[in-house]
Amino acid sequence: MREQLVSELRKLRTTRTVAVFLLVAVGLTLLGAFAEGLSPTLDELAEEDQQRMLIGGAATQAIFLATFVGLLAVTNEFRYGTIRPTLLFEPRRRVVLAAKLAAAALVGILFAVVCVALAFGAGLAILAARDVDLALTGGHALVLVCGPVAASALSAMLGVTVGALIRNQVGAIVALAAYSLAVESVLFLTFPAVGRLLPGQAGNALAGLPDEDLLAPGLGAAVVVAWTLAFVAAAVARTERSDV
């Protein structure tokens, strides 16, 4: 398992995918911080909820992009056929899947740490520049640091399972993008009681976004973990059985 994890991490390091996605996450985080920090009035910005959006909202980019990195970690192997050499050296498919999940989780953590640090840095700089006092309570600040890290790790793992289930790269990307950007958002807006139980919104809750319709962070964490476990079980079943 350790060797497989080293191999999976080397796979992620030796192509440009992770670097490109991290760069995009950084860009979107900064863009989000500027949007949330510069558009509100000074009064609005002085409120804690707006400051939570400023810092937490920016960090959600890490979560979204980490999901795609997880997805690509699997679908690239099928697209380019490298899954065959991978399975020739480690035919126990569960071990390969577990290593991919672990490697993706580490990338998710990396993305979140970078983006959270940037969001805090940019957020605090904007507050200072606009001469607004920091209104974050200790509890909310802690959630804004730890939440995105956990949510990003779990999302990257979810991405791995979606890749393992769909395999076809274009199909998986389209399915994931359509689901996150359309299906889930619409459901959440129209039926928040149902929509907040979906993995993306539960992840936003875990990341500490201030939205009354979202679950509490702890509950959000439990729901994301449950989704991840269910998808891992489905991915294991598909991976064990099918020909490559």
Added chain:
Amino acid sequence: MPPVLSAVELTKRFGEITAVTDLSFDLDAGSVTGFLGPNGAGKTTTMRLFLGLAEPTHGRALVFGRPFAELERPGSRVGAVLEAADLHPGRTGRDHLRVLAPVAHVASSRVEDVLALVDLKGAADRRVKGYSLGMRQRLGLAAALLGDPELLILDEPANGLDPEGVRWLRDFLRGFAAEGRTVFVSSHLLAEVAQTVDQVVIINHGRLVVESALNELTRRLAGTVRVEAATPDALEAALRNAGVTAERDNGALHVHGVTADRIGEIALAANVALRQVVTESPTLEDVFLELTAEPPS
């Protein structure tokens, strides 16, 4: 000791299509075996079954007496290259091997060894998308050799190689087998492997056609004997009386299915003087075509 490779009543269906049907053969250590058949005969599917990449519908595919997935450290027992394209285009050649080194349980120095072995040192830091097909084949082979395996399974390895590359591969495979190791190499072109293999397993439409030592196979299938006689008409009549068919080609006769000795005896009995008798041994290509020919419908 169990056979290196063993197919036992192996059958694989993909939906309606049966790719491999009731295939059984064994392979012993220290040989180079050509796995031959026309395109679409089921060669790649059979190799995937041996390597645990696909599950048999029926029967068993065993490597060293066990299903591939049950081998301990399979990278040090079996090296395989299925498709030269099984590489990430954005990764360098060296990185492709460094990714696999931990799971092959080898040190990074081994990466340099196999790069040198396949003569890719100079291109090792280039991304694979800039590689020629021949370079991809060699990189695939380098990966297969990482764990210093006892058995090599290669699917059409000569594809994309230039004549020099084919010669290099032939020498390499002979040397590999000379160390007591085993090679199982598929091809749809006999000329490619004729000088490399000791034995052949020929399949067509997913079924075993023949499994045999190469020299036995060419011996078993009698060649054509070309005969020139002073009186060809008399010889043709004598052969026909003896139940032997012959084709006229100007003054010469092409006789199938009997040895030159027997033709001499028939000619002597018929008092025909022979001017020239030449046994034309069949090329492997002839054997192949004859064995895999569609039965007349």
